[in-house]
Amino acid sequence: MSGETEIAARVAEAKQAAEAKKGGAGQTGKAKRKRARPFPFKVEDGQVWRKVETEGQDGTTGARWVAFGSEVNILARTRTTEGEDHGRLLEVVDGDGVRHSWAMPAALLAGTGETIRAELLRLGFMPVPSAGRKWRDWLFEYLISAEPEARARCVSSIGWHGAAYVFPDETISAVASTDLVLLQSGEKLEHALNVAGTLDDWRSTVAALALGNSRLVLALSAAFAAPLLALTGEDGGGFHFRGGSSTGKSTALAVAGSVWGGGGMRGYVQSWRTTDNALEALAAMHKDACLCLDELSQVESKAAGAAAYMLGNGVGKARAGREGQARKSHEWRLLFLSSGEMGLADKIRESGGRIAAGMEVRVIDLRGDAGAALGLFEDIHGAANAAIFAQSLKAAVGRSYGTPARAFLRQIVADPAAAQDGIAKLRRGFVEAALPPSADGQVRRVADRFALVAAAGEIASSLGITGWPEGTAAEAVLRCFRDYLSERGGSGAGEVADARARIRQAVEVDGHSRFVSWQPDSRRAVITKALGYVQRDDNEMSDAPPVFYLHASGMRELLAGLDLKSVLEALADLGVIVRHEAVQKGAKVRVLYKLFRVPSEKTPLRLYQLNHAALMGEEGGPDA
């Protein structure tokens, strides 16, 4: 931890107040006045003492003080904003004189107190041997009878709580805020929001190497964008880097993760390989932060779809408590970065899963390869090769991490309104520069996601966190956005491009196996699961293209998961589906399908007719 944290400062304050009132730790003047019986505990000489009544041989009563354990101070009462989940803020001083604070949920007092004793011992509390077994009862009594005057608001998750941003060991809030906010939990939280090295180290060994590398700058900027989602009030989402093995994907995630934390065996980056429940807990643990999920290949495609949806959606499954009562489900808003050899969308489709249009806007697939023959990288800053560059980056993020997010948030918290203005302005500028005038709504929304990331990177730079020159983040993110657009094949709605690709693939791959010949054909193969019909010119010399027809169920199968009606209309606008004249209710209309007499069938059939050139052609073909 760098410097004195706010909690530590407040703890010191509370203690001073308590001492000033000479009530002993956990006992204030006011509480003492209220109480008829005197408070039989005191903290002195690094120990907690219990006053014990004694009876002399002559029948006179007296009292003596017995020490039963090492120093534990009861600093504040804690509760949530709703006035629930009451507890106590405790401070344990361990054998090395290090002070540990723990927000103890009062609910733990319901049992025998074993959990409390175990946690206090874990933090360094030591009973005094001469107190024998009495220390347990006395400790329990001490905890329930102390009435500290100081109040703190406790929360059960990290991230934003009002104007304060809560880390497991530190709360970042503007000086003016009144209530101390802290994380309260029954057990130790598994998290990697650790800090190592100084911000200067990080800036010169990590951020500096990202310069000139659009993907790394994007990844870092996205890490800073995560806590800004709450400020702009928008949904969570993510970016997925797709690319071959050993191209620097995991390295990019580790670089982004270093903004937030690291350490332990595995560092900050998590694996896609988790159960739903574990992923939910992970998401909750990364609320308002950046979650890095590596190696998409380790999860099944079905699970990947559900997971991506869940991460973007921001709420976990409804859960039942032990008695079957409804428990609050996990909630989060986060930005995730992911990597895999396959695109996330392709992965989801692999199992026939569908991508809701809303998700396509929030979870963005990006080609990892930056096109400089260096994998994800473009500038390796003089390293002998890209592999060595990747290794040195990984080593650097193993040494310095966690400081950037905290330094960033300290400044955001000090003036959130300025941050909001800055984001809005930078975003507008980005979207103006990035969007072709013809862009449709979906592309606009994707551009806006990239814009938030660009703005976050620029703000982090202007606050002196990254050390990058002005414009670096915006330029790099713009570069990534352009790559994204060019891959997407123009800026028509993604669903339409997707639909066309699926039909094209069916015609190319299954043109012979799943389309029944238009003319009766004695040699024709048995076709199962037909999608429709194909009319081919019998003349071997003819180069007239075949005409494909799809029946409604074939079309539905191919376009599963898409909004059929609007996609079909859009395909007809592109000329891929041929419109026909028809008369409905006495008026002439143009319809998408009609009744055809297929020579090889007895009854007329309702079919969609495809325009082969438009389907196969570049960008909508001749009719587009």
Ligand SMILES: Nc1ncnc2c1ncn2[C@@H]1O[C@H](COP(=O)(O)OP(=O)(O)OP(=O)(O)O)[C@@H](O)[C@H]1O
């Ligand atoms: N752009 C690159 N060009 C060549 N080698 C690289 C590149 N990036 C990384 N490597 C090598 O691959 C190793 C692993 O890097 P990293 O974990 O970032 O790759 P990855 O893209 O995640 O690969 P995988 O798909 O196998 O997980 C590095 O230690 C380095 O030796």
Ligand SMILES: [Mg+2]
């Ligand atoms: Mg990897």
